[in-house]
Amino acid sequence: MKCFMCGxxxxxxxxxxxxxxxxxxxxxxIYTSYVFYNQGxxxxxxxxxxxxxxxxxxxxxxxxxxxxxxxxxxxxxxxxGELVRALNExxxxxxxxxxxxxxxxxxLAEIENDPGFLSKMNSNIKKYNQAIEYCKAGSRDLAxxxxxxxxxxxxxxxxxQQLLALLYIQDGKYADTRSVLNAAKxxxxxxxxxxxxxxxxxxxxxxxxxxxxxxxxxxxxFADGNDTIIMSENSFRSMLDNSRTSFMNILxxxxxxxxxxxxxxxxxxxxxxADSGTDTILALNEELEKAxxxxxxxxxxxDKIKSDLDEYANKADVTTSYDNLFSAQNSYNEGDxxxxxxxxxLVTKDLLGPDGQKAYDTLYxxxxxxxxxxxxxxxxxxxxxxxxxxxxxxxxxxxxxxxTYNNGAALFLLGDCYRLTGDTENAxxxxxxxxxxxxxxxxxxxxKTYLQADGTALEATEVED
Amino acid sequence: xxxxxxxxKKYEPAIEVEQAEADIKARDLTDLTDLLFNMTAQNNTxxx
Numbered sequence: 001m002k003c004f005m006c007g008x009x010x011x012x013x014x015x016x017x018x019x020x021x022x023x024x025x026x027x028x029x030i031y032t033s034y035v036f037y038n039q040g041x042x043x044x045x046x047x048x049x050x051x052x053x054x055x056x057x058x059x060x061x062x063x064x065x066x067x068x069x070x071x072x073x074x075x076x077x078x079x080x081g082e083l084v085r086a087l088n089e090x091x092x093x094x095x096x097x098x099x100x101x102x103x104x105x106x107x108l109a110e111i112e113n114d115p116g117f118l119s120k121m122n123s124n125i126k127k128y129n130q131a132i133e134y135c136k137a138g139s140r141d142l143a144x145x146x147x148x149x150x151x152x153x154x155x156x157x158x159x160x161q162q163l164l165a166l167l168y169i170q171d172g173k174y175a176d177t178r179s180v181l182n183a184a185k186x187x188x189x190x191x192x193x194x195x196x197x198x199x200x201x202x203x204x205x206x207x208x209x210x211x212x213x214x215x216x217x218x219x220x221x222f223a224d225g226n227d228t229i230i231m232s233e234n235s236f237r238s239m240l241d242n243s244r245t246s247f248m249n250i251l252x253x254x255x256x257x258x259x260x261x262x263x264x265x266x267x268x269x270x271x272x273x274a275d276s277g278t279d280t281i282l283a284l285n286e287e288l289e290k291a292x293x294x295x296x297x298x299x300x301x302x303d304k305i306k307s308d309l310d311e312y313a314n315k316a317d318v319t320t321s322y323d324n325l326f327s328a329q330n331s332y333n334e335g336d337x338x339x340x341x342x343x344x345x346l347v348t349k350d351l352l353g354p355d356g357q358k359a360y361d362t363l364y365x366x367x368x369x370x371x372x373x374x375x376x377x378x379x380x381x382x383x384x385x386x387x388x389x390x391x392x393x394x395x396x397x398x399x400x401x402x403x404t405y406n407n408g409a410a411l412f413l414l415g416d417c418y419r420l421t422g423d424t425e426n427a428x429x430x431x432x433x434x435x436x437x438x439x440x441x442x443x444x445x446x447x448k449t450y451l452q453a454d455g456t457a458l459e460a461t462e463v464e465d
Numbered sequence: 466x467x468x469x470x471x472x473x474k475k476y477e478p479a480i481e482v483e484q485a486e487a488d489i490k491a492r493d494l495t496d497l498t499d500l501l502f503n504m505t506a507q508n509n510t511x512x513x
Contacts, residue, residue: 004498005505021505029497064496084480088489122482129478136473163476170469193475200467 001027033063040072048190049076049158067093071103078107080188081157083121087111124154131163140167151180158184158191165197169204177201318351325356329363341370372398376410388417399430408434412443419450 003010004026008018016023036059043052056073059066074089086107093104111118128150134143147164150157161184168177178201184194223229231239328343344367349360364371379394395414398405405411415430431447438444480488 004502005509019505019509022501026498026501029501060496062497064494064498082479084482084485084488087482088480088485088492091485091489092492092494118482125479125481129481132473132476132478135476159476159479166467166469166472169467197467203466 030063030066033059033066033069035059036062037066037069037072040069040076043190044072044076044079047186047188049079049188050191052076053080065096067097067101067104070096071101071107074104074107079156081154081160083111083118084125121154124150124157128157128160128163131160135163135167140170143167144171151183155183156187158188158194162191162193162197165194169197169200172204174201174205317348321347321349321351322356325352325360325363328367329359332363332367337367337370338374341367341374345371368401372401372405375401376405379410379413383413383417386420388421392417392421403433404437407441408438408443411437412447415447415450 001010001012001023002008003016003019003021003023005016005021006019008016010016010023014024015021036055040052040055040059043049043055053073053076056069056076059069060073064070070089070093074086074093076086077083077089078086090104090107094101094108097104127146131143131146131150134140134146144164144167147160147167150160151164154160161180165177165180165184168174168180177197181194181198181201184191185198188194324343324346328340328347331337331340331343340363344360344364347360349357352360375394375397379391379398382388382391382394392414395410395417398410399414403411411430412434415427415434418424418430419427428451431451434447435444435451439448
């Protein structure tokens with residue numbers, strides 16, 4: 001170490017042997033400066049910027065060449081929004097220690113590289129100064145507007161925030177005041193002015209609340225018709241409480257009513273509805289049964305009426321049958337067998353009495369060949385006209401009366417009609433009968449040619465007469 | 466209770482960029498080491 005007076009090397013000596021300077025005192029001064037610097041650094045780390053600034057200023061009052069302390073002081077000013085003060089510290093730092101001062105170099109370089117920033121901050125400072133002027137001139141509203149702008153542009157400007165808070169306090173805007181002061185406290189948490197303002201707001205709010213409490217103890221007056229009722233607040237409150245209790249009771253009653261409705265009334269209504277449905281079904285069933293009974297009665301009545309009608313018709317038919325029988329007998333007696341045959345076929349034998357049936361059989365036996373001949377002739381005509389169904393009816397009548405009629409011709413033609421209508425089973429049946437009865441005549445031969453050997457199908461081959 | 470007018474007096478205009486140079490020049494940078502230097506120098510002169 002060199003002597004601060006003569007520059008001679010003094011080592012660890014307390015006094016310079018060259019010039020007699022007090023080296024120990026000098027060392028103590030420098031040591032104290034670094035102690036304050038350390039304090040400032042600790043405070044800055046916990047955002048006690050005001051405290052840090054005070055400590056760093058003290059440090060520099062002891063030893064102005066403490067470059068670290070000066071650079072940190074500039075940084076603290078920058079932190080609370082005082083840019084020009086910060087710049088001044090860094091410029092001084094650079095002047096006092098040109099070499100080996102990287103922090104000052106860096107801070108200054110950053111400011112120089114952004115000239116717009118410096119201009120903007122300078123404009124901001126001017127607005128702050130103008131706001132102070134407005135305040136002093138009594139234009140608090142203008143000042144507040146200006147300060148709001150300043151704070152929005154430079155949220156770290158603690159002094160501007162404090163001044164704005166002061167204006168809010170003066171205007172009684174305590175909520176806004178607390179908001180601004182809280183923001184300021186976030187930047188510099190141990191600033192005495194900020195803390196003092198916060199306490200001021202608390203005190204004023206406390207006073208306000210106390211005032212309100214006092215008011216609460218006042219009497220309450222209200223009009224009820226022509227009467228004016230004066231009562232203490234406690235009484236009024238208890239009355240309101242009673243009203244609330246009544247309201248709660250009504251509400252509880254409503255809820256209970258709804259619950260009873262839901263759990264008791266609704267199920268019974270549903271049950272009634274279900275019972276009603278069941279009753280309806282039962283009633284409908286009863287009606288259905290009744291309708292069925294009525295239907296059965298009506299059917300019985302209808303059958304009876306039908307029976308009566310049939311009896312009546314039969315009775316009518318009996319008369320007709322007798323008329324036809326007599327007419328046939330008369331025609332036969334007159335020798336007109338064709339007319340007699342027509343008439344007797346209109347007679348219903350079952351409707352006749354025993355004597356009538358006897359007379360019918362006698363006449364029918366006499367007219368039998370004529371009748372059969374008529375049926376056969378009609379059958380042939382239908383056969384030729386290829387009306388096989390009608391032909392079958394006529395030939396069947398002939399065969400029923402006499403299956404040997406015309407040497408099996410009627411029997412064969414009946415079978416052939418069935419063949420031609422595709423009723424092979426009946427055709428085979430009648431052809432076999434023809435073959436059985438008349439195997440030697442043309443009908444038998446023809447029937448045989450139609451029948452296959454096994455008798456299960458027909459062949460279309462026809463033989464010459 | 467804060468007196469607004471008294472409190473307002475504590476607020477001084479911030480230094481503008483144009484005033485920076487003047488502010489630096491106006492600074493009294495004398496520290497304790499300077500005082501010690503002066504005192505020692507004065508003492509030496511007196512002893513001579």
